[in-house]
Amino acid sequence: MIILQGILRAATTLVGRTDKKTGEVYPSRDVLQVETVDGRGLVQMDTITVPDLKPYAEKVGKQVNIPVRPWAKGATVNFMFEPVQAPQ
Numbered sequence: 429m430i431i432l433q434g435i436l437r438a439a440t441t442l443v444g445r446t447d448k449k450t451g452e453v454y455p456s457r458d459v460l461q462v463e464t465v466d467g468r469g470l471v472q473m474d475t476i477t478v479p480d481l482k483p484y485a486e487k488v489g490k491q492v493n494i495p496v497r498p499w500a501k502g503a504t505v506n507f508m509f510e511p512v513q514a515p516q
Contacts, residue, residue: 432474432494434464439484460484462494 438461446453458481462474476494478484484492 430496430498432462432464432476432496433491434462434474436484436487436490436492437461437463437473439481439488441481460492460494462492 439458441456441458444454444456457477458479460476460478460481462476464472464474466472476496478494
């Protein structure tokens with residue numbers, strides 16, 4: 429398991445929609461937006477679909493740890509080792 433750690437910037441429900449070209453129906457879904465900093469010091473925003481917003485509703489603006497798994501659609505997934513800092 430991988431933990432995505434960052435600042436929770438949004439916890440919301442995206443409304444469902446129907447694709448005008450294909451007619452495919454997309455249901456509503458609960459999502460989190462988590463701000464992280466990469467190894468270069470650049471900010472990145474990740475949007476994660478979650479089964480329930482309740483555990484996160486009061487944590488907007490705070491650091492969160494979200495269990496995730498990597499995936500890549502049509503791309504290679506790369507990982508970089510980052511040593512864990514000991515508490516000071």
